[in-house]
Amino acid sequence: xxxxSLHILDVASNAFKANASCVQVTIEExxxxxxxxIEDDGCGxxxxxxxxxxxxxxxxxxxxxxxxxxxxFIQTCEQTGGYVHIQSTVGVGTCIHAKMYTHHIxxxxxxxxxxxxxxxxxxxxxxxxxxxxKHKEKSCPVFEIDTQQIKEILExxxxxxxxxxxxxxxxxxxxxxxELENE
Amino acid sequence: xxxxxxxxxxxxxxxxxxxxxxxxxGYRVVVGMATCGITAGARPVLAAFVDQVxxxxxxxxxxxxxxxxxxxxxxxxxxxFDAQGNRTTYAEVHVADVETIIEQHIIGGxxxxxxxxxxxxxAK
Numbered sequence: 001x002x003x004x005s006l007h008i009l010d011v012a013s014n015a016f017k018a019n020a021s022c023v024q025v026t027i028e029e030x031x032x033x034x035x036x037x038i039e040d041d042g043c044g045x046x047x048x049x050x051x052x053x054x055x056x057x058x059x060x061x062x063x064x065x066x067x068x069x070x071x072x073f074i075q076t077c078e079q080t081g082g083y084v085h086i087q088s089t090v091g092v093g094t095c096i097h098a099k100m101y102t103h104h105i106x107x108x109x110x111x112x113x114x115x116x117x118x119x120x121x122x123x124x125x126x127x128x129x130x131x132x133x134k135h136k137e138k139s140c141p142v143f144e145i146d147t148q149q150i151k152e153i154l155e156x157x158x159x160x161x162x163x164x165x166x167x168x169x170x171x172x173x174x175x176x177x178x179e180l181e182n183e
Numbered sequence: 184x185x186x187x188x189x190x191x192x193x194x195x196x197x198x199x200x201x202x203x204x205x206x207x208x209g210y211r212v213v214v215g216m217a218t219c220g221i222t223a224g225a226r227p228v229l230a231a232f233v234d235q236v237x238x239x240x241x242x243x244x245x246x247x248x249x250x251x252x253x254x255x256x257x258x259x260x261x262x263x264f265d266a267q268g269n270r271t272t273y274a275e276v277h278v279a280d281v282e283t284i285i286e287q288h289i290i291g292g293x294x295x296x297x298x299x300x301x302x303x304x305x306a307k
Contacts, residue, residue, distance in 0.1 A: 001222060010221045069218040115230050119216065124247045153190050160245065161197045162237040167190055174185040181184035
């Protein structure tokens with residue numbers, strides 16, 4: 001993966017396969033690191049699966065329940081001295097907390113977060129997405145988008161309606177740039 | 184400035200149009216978005232399809248995403264289903280190919296043969 005935004009899209013997409021009703025993504029930019037939380041209320045993983053998650057070569061494809069998305073994310077964070085912590089409970093959900101040190105020579109850029117969040121938001125699985133971004137620059141306001149709130153406004157019009165999708169994309173881009181109207 | 188108030192207006196406009204939409208005689212575009220697709224550049228391809236469908240007012244086209252389509256080495260993979268359910272699978276689709284697929288296939292009704300999975304696979 002060339003940037004963090006692709007990892008975030010990839011790892012958060014696991015919530016779709018986990019039959020989650022909601023996935024929450026939080027990014028916090030700090031002076032020397034970026035912290036990421038990805039939480040879902042999906043089926044969760046047993047201790048056995050959780051142990052396999054970090055090892056892409058553990059078992060054969062036929063019985064494998066996990067892919068290479070998580071191992072790649074772990075590699076990205078650990079090569080900067082950071083980490084990925086995964087907590088999961090069967091029937092409750094999964095919580096991933098990661099840290100990547102941004103000044104390390106092997107750190108990768110944050111990338112196009114707006115496009116990743118947009119693609120998550122328009123998922124065809126009816127999974128709600130709640131995203132929150134705290135910028136390093138304290139002058140830039142915290143940006144949040146919650147599809148539950150969007151769906152309330154839409155009153156039955158699908159998120160995937162073309163004019164709605166265009167608006168969502170522009171809204172996320174403007175929000176991340178700190179250019180939203182105060183409401 | 185973008186605001187949620189704006190979304191209310193878009194909702195009203197969409198609500199008045201949606202009854203006129205003939206989704207059943209339309210096209211469905213499906214972009215593979217598993218780890219393999221994402222790594223190969225599927226995300227901007229999906230975004231480009233969404234942008235162009237909206238920009239060209241293609242009311243009969245739905246753009247959606249799916250997991251791995253099983254051709255990890257030839258990602259990004261895009262499937263186009265026509266109204267009769269006929270499937271065309273495109274491989275190694277990049278942002279620059281999106282407009283060609285929309286213009287030639289979805290608007291013009293002619294498959295972009297050189298970007299199909301079969302042709303790309305045969306050339307390897």
